[in-house]
């Protein structure tokens with residue numbers, strides 16, 4: 001069931017998960033938050049609006065950062081957010097004041113390498129700082145090929161909950177909360193994607209992108225891809 005028709009998160013883990021991270025991390029107006037792969041800006045804007053914290057948000061897509069800046073203006077939080085058009089792998093915050101919370105929502109670690117991404121975040125957080133991320137996982141190794149090929153290719157390979165838990169631990173974090181995003185999260189996400197497929201400009205105007213998303217939505221619902229792929233949410237804390 002679609003529970004948030006206005007969501008423009010580009011992943012099934014939406015506003016509730018960002019809010020959970022902000023509340024557990026006790027984010028407040030003195031806090032500094034880092035949003036890695038900020039997309040259309042929902043995560044950064046929701047945090048800034050709710051907690052009045054300072055957010056640094058990075059995304060390599062200029063188009064996405066422009067949409068995010070517009071959203072921040074509409075929500076009256078643009079003075080609280082610094083937007084950077086940058087590849088996370090080229091970013092270096094080791095000389096900056098460390099962050100209390102880092103967000104890597106919507107599979108950012110799968111885009112940049114999980115081990116490297118976790119190590120960077122560990123370095124940029126304060127002692128006992130918080131990490132909140134969400135990412136696609138497979139529930140089982142026995143995924144039918146028609147489902148597997150939609151989500152995995154030569155470049156992207158996914159973890160299981162167990163293997164992700166091990167990566168988080170090995171990177172120096174303790175897991176506070178690890179859970180699967182409920183079906184409504186997927187419905188909100190695909191409702192957003194279905195709206196974007198009407199775009200006549202930008203990434204979603206591309207016929208190949210339209211076709212790929214139509215196929216993914218079809219495989220997820222009609223071929224019951226939801227039995228094999230899930231969206232993992234993790235809230236973790238730096239051990240020291």
Ligand SMILES: C[S@@+](CC[C@H](N)C(=O)[O-])C[C@H]1O[C@@H](n2cnc3c(N)ncnc32)[C@H](O)[C@@H]1O
Pocket residue numbers: 008009010011036037038039040041042043058059060061064086087088089104105106107108111112
């Ligand atoms: C699936 S979207 C998730 C966006 C947002 N966090 C959300 O949950 O709605 C992934 C975002 O990561 C960005 N991204 C991917 N690789 C990146 C990289 N190496 N450096 C910076 N941004 C990156 C993409 O441009 C895209 O906006």
